[in-house]
Every structure is written in C-alpha cells, then in structure tokens.
Amino acid sequence: MKQEQWIDRLRTEWDREQRTRCIDVYPSVGGLFRDAHREWLNLSSNDYLNLARHPDVIAASEAALHAYGAGATASRLVTGTLPPHEQLEHALAEHKGYPTAVLFGSGYMTNAGTIPALVGRGDAVFADRLVHASIIDAVTLSRARLYRFHHNEADHLDTLLKKHNGGGRRLVVTESVFSMDGDLAPLREIAEIAEQRNAMILIDEAHATGVFGPNGKGRIAELGLQEQINISMGTLSKGLAGYGGFAACSDRVRALLINRARTLIFTTALPPAVAGSALGALAVVEKEPGLGETLLRRADHFRNRLREAGLDTMRSESQIIPIRVGDNAAALSLSRRLRAEGILAVPIRPPTVPQGRARLRLSLTLAHTEEDLVRAADAIVTCARKEGRL
Ligand SMILES: *Cc1c(COP(=O)(O)O)cnc(C)c1O
Numbered sequence: 001m002k003q004e005q006w007i008d009r010l011r012t013e014w015d016r017e018q019r020t021r022c023i024d025v026y027p028s029v030g031g032l033f034r035d036a037h038r039e040w041l042n043l044s045s046n047d048y049l050n051l052a053r054h055p056d057v058i059a060a061s062e063a064a065l066h067a068y069g070a071g072a073t074a075s076r077l078v079t080g081t082l083p084p085h086e087q088l089e090h091a092l093a094e095h096k097g098y099p100t101a102v103l104f105g106s107g108y109m110t111n112a113g114t115i116p117a118l119v120g121r122g123d124a125v126f127a128d129r130l131v132h133a134s135i136i137d138a139v140t141l142s143r144a145r146l147y148r149f150h151h152n153e154a155d156h157l158d159t160l161l162k163k164h165n166g167g168g169r170r171l172v173v174t175e176s177v178f179s180m181d182g183d184l185a186p187l188r189e190i191a192e193i194a195e196q197r198n199a200m201i202l203i204d205e206a207h208a209t210g211v212f213g214p215n216g217k218g219r220i221a222e223l224g225l226q227e228q229i230n231i232s233m234g235t236l237s238k239g240l241a242g243y244g245g246f247a248a249c250s251d252r253v254r255a256l257l258i259n260r261a262r263t264l265i266f267t268t269a270l271p272p273a274v275a276g277s278a279l280g281a282l283a284v285v286e287k288e289p290g291l292g293e294t295l296l297r298r299a300d301h302f303r304n305r306l307r308e309a310g311l312d313t314m315r316s317e318s319q320i321i322p323i324r325v326g327d328n329a330a331a332l333s334l335s336r337r338l339r340a341e342g343i344l345a346v347p348i349r350p351p352t353v354p355q356g357r358a359r360l361r362l363s364l365t366l367a368h369t370e371e372d373l374v375r376a377a378d379a380i381v382t383c384a385r386k387e388g389r390l
Contacts, residue, residue, distance in 0.1 A: 050365050050367040130178055
C-alpha cells in the first residue's frame with residue numbers, strides 16, 4: 001500500500017548498514033539440539049542451567065496446567081491471582097532474601113512497571129550507560145529525567161548524584177551481570193554511593209539469577225546487599241528457563257507496585273502453567289546447589305582458551321562471553337562461518353550494542369559439556385583465523 005512506502009526506504013538503509021533483522025525458526029530450545037541433519041551447539045541460548053526441558057520443571061508446569069487450566073483469565077488485581085502465583089511470589093522472596101516479591105508478565109514488564117511506579121515527572125534516574133532497553137523504555141514511560149553514568153564507574157555515578165539533586169526522588173539503576181558484555185557491576189560501591197546520596201536503588205539481576213551466588217540466588221545475595229538495595233528485579237526466562245519477571249522488595253514497595261505499576265494492573269496474570277514451571281525450576285535450583293558454580297567454572301576455561309588464542313572477550317566474568325569484532329559485516333560473516341560448523345553464535349549489532357561494537361555474544365549453558373566447549377572454542381578460533389580476525 002502506498003502509505004507504507006516509507007518502510008521500504010528504511011529497509012534500504014538497514015540493508016546498506018547490514019543491520020536488517022529477521023526471524024529464524026529453530027527445532028528446539030536449549031544449548032544442544034538436533035534437527036533432521038545434524039547436531040547443533042547453540043551458544044546463543046539463555047537456558048543457562050539447562051532447565052527448559054528438565055523433567056521436574058515440565059512436571060511442575062503440567063501439574064499447574066491440569067489443576068488450574070490454560071490461562072489466568074483475569075488480571076492480578078481482579079480474579080487472576082491463583083495459588084501458583086502466590087506460591088511463586090513467596091518462593092522468589094525467600095530465594096532472593098527479601099521480605100516479599102511481586103510477579104509480572106515478563107522481565108521487560110517488570111522494569112516497565114516498577115520504574116514508573118517509583119519515579120515520575122520532576123524526578124531523576126541514574127543508570128549505567130549499558131543498561132538493557134527495558135530500563136531505558138521504563139524511564140521514558142516514567143517521564144523522569146535520565147542521567148547515564150559511564151559503564152561500571154561508581155565515581156561518575158557519585159558525581160552525577162552530587163550535581164543533580166534538585167529535590168525530586170532519585171533512583172539508581174544498573175545490572176548485576178551485563179547482558180551483552182558479560183561483565184559485573186561494582187554493586188557494593190554503587191549501593192554505598194546510592195545510600196550516601198539518599199537515592200533509591202534497583203538492580204537488574206536478569207543474568208545473575210540462577211547462576212551467581214549461593215544456590216543461584218544472585219549477586220545481591222552473594223554480597224549480602226539486600227538491606228541496601230531496594231529492589232532486586234529478575235526474570236524467570238533465562239536461568240529459570242520459563243517466562244515472567246519479578247521484583248523482590250519490601251512490603252512497602254510491594255504496596256506501591258500493586259497500586260501503581262501499570263504493567264501489573266492492566267494486563268492478564270501469567271498462565272498457571274508458566275508460574276508452575278518457574279516453581280519447578282526454583283525447586284531444582286534449591287535442591288542442586290552447585291549448578292551455577294559449575295557453569296561459571298566451565299565459562300572460565302572456555303574464555304581462557306579464546307583469550308589465549310588472541311580473541312577479545314572484553315571484560316567478561318560470567319557465562320556471557322562476547323567476542324568483539326567491530327563492524328557489522330564482519331560479525332555477520334563470522335557468525336555464518338560458525339553456523340556452517342554447527343555452532344550457533346548470533347551476531348549482536350547496533351542498536352542493541354553501541355555503533356562500532358558489533359560482536360558475537362556467546363552464552364554457555366549446562367547442556368554444553370567440557371568437551372563440547374573445547375571443540376567450540378577451537379572451531380571459533382579456526383573460523384576467526386579464516387576471517388582474518390586473528
Ligand atoms: C532479558 C532481560 C530483561 C527482560 O527479561 P524478559 O523476561 O526476557 O522480558 C530485562 N533486563 C535484562 C538485563 C535482560 O537481559
């Protein structure tokens with residue numbers, strides 16, 4: 001249709017910059033799967049603990065499905081809150097070491113609802129430059145002013161907090177494990193500065209949940225910072241292999257969210273089977289304490305192998321390992337070459353990462369054995385050589 005022609009011009013531009021996106025269909029989830037032709041090593045899955053197909057997780061989901069039906073059929077505040085939702089909120093609060101937790105439809109919706117409930121026009125948010133898009137969108141929705149501090153630089157945060165103290169409420173936001181760089185925020189310093197400067201603080205633990213800390217409780221629990229950090233948000237869709245998001249917080253913040261968070265109030269509650277699967281995943285994580293440690297140890301070995309060969313894995317210290325490439329075409333080309341070897345390593349390009357910082361973002365899962373990872377690292381090094389990256 002004629003009124004849509006502007007989209008073609010946009011696409012031409014994207015094509016020229018090699019950043020047109022498309023959707024591929026995969027035969028299965030998880031770090032390792034087969035299709036009709038071959039076995040694939042998927043280094044682009046967030047199923048960190050290999051729980052998406054875990055029999056206990058599937059059984060817990062099925063039990064909730066059969067007990068309560070396909071959908072919650074109403075919002076949380078109407079008649080959509082069922083026993084699995086309540087149990088899950090209790091389990092998440094206990095897991096994270098907070099008095100309570102509020103369940104949302106996804107991690108994105110958690111940020112999009114929580115941040116605008118805490119701050120509004122005339123207030124200010126201080127966020128790390130590399131925070132996830134859901135946080136940026138949340139700040140836009142809130143109408144608060146956004147100040148971005150240099151990545152992981154607590155001193156710069158302090159400077160900004162000192163400078164911008166115009167009287168409104170102030171909120172500091174960062175991620176405990178960064179989604180695209182795989183590096184760790186200096187949480188203790190950041191929490192201390194927020195406290196000194198009398199600002200609230202929300203930490204996004206999307207990639208730490210299930211992986212870092214005792215029994216995968218996250219980095220806030222690992223460092224014992226629950227008293228200093230107002231809100232620990234997380235997702236059920238990565239380490240916990242399902243779907244949904246949550247904010248672990250005080251009873252006071254819970255009351256605020258229930259009354260104000262629009263992504264909780266104006267949307268249907270999670271399907272019971274989805275809450276059930278998260279309960280199943282949490283039970284596995286509680287029962288098997290060493291899962292995250294094993295994953296992080298394997299990630300160390302894998303990363304060292306890449307680094308020794310001369311690849312730039314940036315400041316990764318987690319199961320997320322970027323390989324810095326630079327320009328979009330080179331990232332695409334390396335990814336294609338690896339695909340031919342049965343390795344899925346999706347290129348990440350702007351606007352997901354800053355201009356000129358295109359990379360392959362690898363994420364390891366417990367589906368990958370030590371041998372798989374040695375093979376993958378060697379294949380990556382060989383392909384990078386053929387591409388002239390080494
Ligand atoms: C994935 C992610 C989210 C969003 O979580 P979903 O449950 O997938 O919506 C939020 N924050 C960060 C840092 C993430 O990586």
